[in-house]
Amino acid sequence: MNTAHDADALLVDDLPAPRHSRRLAVVTETYPPEVNGVAMSMARVVDGLNRRNHDVQLIRPRQPARATPPSGHPVVDEVLTKGLPVPLYPNLRMGVPSKRALVKLWSLKRPDVVHIATEGPLGWSALQAAQHLALPVTSDYRTNFHAYGKHYRLGLLSKPIMGYLRKFHNRCDATMVPTEALRQLLAERGFERLSVVGRGVDAQRFDPARRSAELRASWGAGPDDLVLGYVGRLAPEKNLGVVLAAYEAVKAQQPGVKLVFVGDGPMRAELAARAPQAHFAGSRSGDDLAAHYAGLDLFLFASLTETFGNVTTEAMASGCAVVAFDSAAAGELIHSGVNGWLAGAGREEDFVATTRVAASHRAARLAVAEAARATARRLDWGDITARFEGVLESAIARAEPVFAMQGLQPAA
Template identity: 35%
Template sequence: MQPPDLRVALFSGNYNYIRDGANQALNLLVGHLMARGATVRVYSPTTETPAFPPTGDLVKVPAFAFPGGREEYKLGRGLPWTTRRDLKAFAPNLVHVSAPEFLGHRAITWARRRDIPVVASLHTRFETYFRYYGVGFVEPGVRAILKRFYNRADRVLTPTASTAEVIRGWGVTTPTSQWPRGVDHRRFSPEARSLDWRRSLGIGDDEVAIGFLGRLVLEKGLDVFADVVTELRRRGIAHRVLIVGEGPARDWFAGRVPQAAFAGFQRGDDLGRAVASMDMLFNPSVTETWGQVTSEAMAAGVPVVAARATGAIDLVQHGVTGFLAEPRDIPAYADAIGRIVADPALAQSMSAAGHARAAGWSWEGASEAVLRAYLGVMRARPLAARAPASRS
């Protein structure tokens, strides 16, 4: 089995209609697979106004808007006959599911009925989301659903070792492989720092800018971020807050951090400039499985203060590239930020150490790790490799 022998049906809940770390990784993966000779077809909900052009062949899956005020996300309605007809014509010999929603569950069932190997990838801590919307009591039930989902796959790809440990704690027994993430080192670099850009936002050259980077949604820990900023003000620690991103919780967040400079959504080299122009990144999220914003900040030479949770604990070296604190420990976060603010030499040391640590994270290496996992699964299922799907 070689890469050109692969015919991969990739199922995504959000391949390109909203820009986030998961679909960035998926699109880069598809480009890498095609460059290595594999054939890939992507099945995902779509919109008339996608965030960016898709990589590879994208097949629209019927979907409905996610309820509860998060209509920007869509849920696939399973596998209607039009999608199954397309799958039959494509005849995949491997199925990759990237989200544990209706479409992903149905895709696994479709593959299992045809003895086609399944690889599942884990991109975020879905089970943690509900606690931010007042329904945290459903979390045990969600974990049970996720356990069943990942136990139906032949291999689970997790970004980090800590994430693999989490799902094993749920009772997932499927073998795991790591699919790390990469960084665009040309874009995320200390050289991208711009004092002029900071000044345009009203941030002085001698002010310490504490940055937030990401979609402005509650599950990113916006409440903790705001509480820590309040604590910093109470302690008299001089700082400015720099917010890079947009999202449905923007107005709520702006009310909690009224003195913050909101730079809005940034993309491309503008995003690299925004990250490098921070003096530290504060990432209190516990939903990450890697923490793309954390790795990009480190590559840009920005010290990181983050939650001691999956993702960050695999990236941030406590006391070397930044600090880790227990997820909702407001005083501990404030202590860590205060130490960096008060000690420019420590900040410089963490900047250099983070930049050096991030140097080994490449998108090519990350995507090649997935390809190796695919080939390993296929070699363990030789009959499936020789018998592509033929039933509707």
């Protein structure tokens, strides 16, 4: 018996199989330095795919300032297309129809799968080009465009928009959604092949340790003063009138309470007029943004148009107690009274009353904030990227018999 030989064989057999690298085309109409949930989460996914040794081709509109992935890991292949300002969102860009260019691009360098993050003109072109070339396609459902209608006097367009989104996603091999509740809602509305892939949070960046007495003092808040806050776009679809109502209710009981808005948008002037005592910090990013979260005591998030709401998990990771409607990420992650507080979806009086209760009980607020931090620490981006990768691999596997029948070969 050759013991040494057997031991060597055992060592070799126990080694994990090498990861099969894929050629992935990722199409998105928003990406950093643009600041929004879709852009930031897509940057994390692209970075994660690079870390997992995939060859990522990122296709996006050209922006006034060049994007840099937040981790410093370069995108392997970046293709910039013509971009135009998004109506109602002048700081964002959208792509233009580009089917012919994408067909040419992918004919020369064929990807294993095309992933489309947004459903705009560039996303639609990518879907058409991929289907023309018989490429597997996956997509994200990330923005409830149809729910924005009542905020921008576009209510009559809600059904046509939903019809377009259903047509778009049902032409894909899989559509990723961030919560089980959204999966069920879309399934009821005729969406097919839905997979739940959540969102992660950077719990090292968003950390209670970043709380700064100096920053709070700049808001006029002392160590024991209560600070309510909101982070995000200052826009009608964020339901900020409810945040103001909650602040006024708390202020009636605690005159020294402070209100901080972090972000910018078309409602800033209106909010400043309605709440002249509030502090408007403007747009923040990176560690500066994390310090602003950590300086808050209660995070008020009244939006009902989110598919997820990354700000919820960022606030939780920052050790900030959250008051939100039972919707999106909050509805998925928060157990009311344990690691946050929930109001019935759309019940504004309930939201105000819940905020008033949370503001009145400091000990309970601190316990909830600690539990929120523990919840957020479990939302690791590495796990999310692995689930994302799994959906891509399933789409590729389903396409391989089609390749064989048509005499095509997957990307080498």
